Amino acid sequence: MKCKFCGSEVPEGEIRCGICGFTHVNFTDGDNSAALEKMVAKYRESKFKGITINLISHKYTIENGEFKDYTTESIKIADAAELESEKPVWLKKNFLGSETDKTIVVEICVGGKEKTYYNFSFDIKKTDSLSVGVIRSTGLMAKICIGTPEHYILSEEFSLVNNE
Numbered sequence: 594m595k596c597k598f599c600g601s602e603v604p605e606g607e608i609r610c611g612i613c614g615f616t617h618v619n620f621t622d623g624d625n626s627a628a629l630e631k632m633v634a635k636y637r638e639s640k641f642k643g644i645t646i647n648l649i650s651h652k653y654t655i656e657n658g659e660f661k662d663y664t665t666e667s668i669k670i671a672d673a674a675e676l677e678s679e680k681p682v683w684l685k686k687n688f689l690g691s692e693t694d695k696t697i698v699v700e701i702c703v704g705g706k707e708k709t710y711y712n713f714s715f716d717i718k719k720t721d722s723l724s725v726g727v728i729r730s731t732g733l734m735a736k737i738c739i740g741t742p743e744h745y746i747l748s749e750e751f752s753l754v755n756n757e
Contacts, residue, residue, distance in 0.1 A: 673735075
């Protein structure tokens with residue numbers, strides 16, 4: 594069976610998912626889908642409490658081959674608890690695209706009190722603007738989306754929790 598929380602495969606006879614720890618309950622009477630949805634929502638809140646996915650933006654100018662006015666900014670893309678399986682959450686801000694096809698590197702920060710940083714390379718096509726999003730995948734994993742809500746490319750998976 595598939596875990597109702599993370600989508601991972603749960604071996605027959607097991608009641609707890611080995612990936613996320615969600616406990617599966619067998620209801621004996623009636624349609625209990627609303628109760629199950631509440632259990633999943635409550636577990637999502639507890640499992641991902643305080644965890645955010647942030648884009649790290651680097652700003653600078655180059656004068657005579659030297660970096661000047663270098664700053665970084667952390668821009669929240671989403672809270673991990675709001676992510677749904679296979680449905681992207683997009684940053685409300687768009688970024689300037691590229692006049693040519695090229696490779697870009699996107700840096701993100703994931704976590705609550707403890708943070709993990711990831712760098713992902715993307716081969717993008719010539720475009721006027723880019724959007725950045727995040728999508729939850731199987732398990733306690735996610736991927737970064739680059740492009741538009743209609744056409745995007747995905748990063749490798751990364752963990753939403755520090756112990757994965």
